[in-house]
Amino acid sequence: MSTHSIDEATVPAQEPSSQSRGSAIRGVLVGLVPLGLLAGFVALALVLTALARQLVPNMDFSVQQQAVLVTQIAGLIVAVAVFAVAIWRVLQRVAVWQQVGKRVQASATLWTLGVTALIVVMPVLLAVLLPQHPFP
Numbered sequence: 646m647s648t649h650s651i652d653e654a655t656v657p658a659q660e661p662s663s664q665s666r667g668s669a670i671r672g673v674l675v676g677l678v679p680l681g682l683l684a685g686f687v688a689l690a691l692v693l694t695a696l697a698r699q700l701v702p703n704m705d706f707s708v709q710q711q712a713v714l715v716t717q718i719a720g721l722i723v724a725v726a727v728f729a730v731a732i733w734r735v736l737q738r739v740a741v742w743q744q745v746g747k748r749v750q751a752s753a754t755l756w757t758l759g760v761t762a763l764i765v766v767m768p769v770l771l772a773v774l775l776p777q778h779p780f781p
Contacts, residue, residue, distance in 0.1 A: 672750040675738065676757025679731035680764060686727050690720020728765075732758065 697716040701709050735754060742751040 668747060668750040669753040672742075672753030673757045675735060675750075676754040676761065679728055679735060679758070680761040682731050683724055683728040683765070686720070686724035690717060690724060693720055 694713055694716045697712045698709060701712050704712075735758065739751045739754050742748075742754070
């Protein structure tokens with residue numbers, strides 16, 4: 646009998662709760678990536694809009710308005726495209742995690758994506774539900 650053999654009873658077992666908590670936190674962080682990218686690209690679009698307005702200060706108002714409108718539309722289209730690609734990538738990762746058996750991580754990511762969708766839709770819901778010109 647070898648003295649180097651390890652008895653399984655002497656090996657400390659990892660706590661499953663700390664391991665699942667760590668994978669849940671990682672899942673939440675992965676789920677927040679699309680929201681962070683969307684916020685970053687919207688902020689970048691607003692900064693570029695302000696710069697576009699400063700580039701045409703002495704022009705006619707209609708030229709300024711067109712410059713701002715083109716910059717905002719282009720920036721928001723890029724932001725929505727990046728958001729869609731990020732969600733697609735995260736959903737692919739969730740599918741892999743579900744196949745491998747990382748259910749806690751996949752569930753945390755899907756719940757975070759649901760909260761992200763609610764955050765993105767919230768301004769539209771508020772605009773629909775709150776009247777802008779209340780009746781007297």
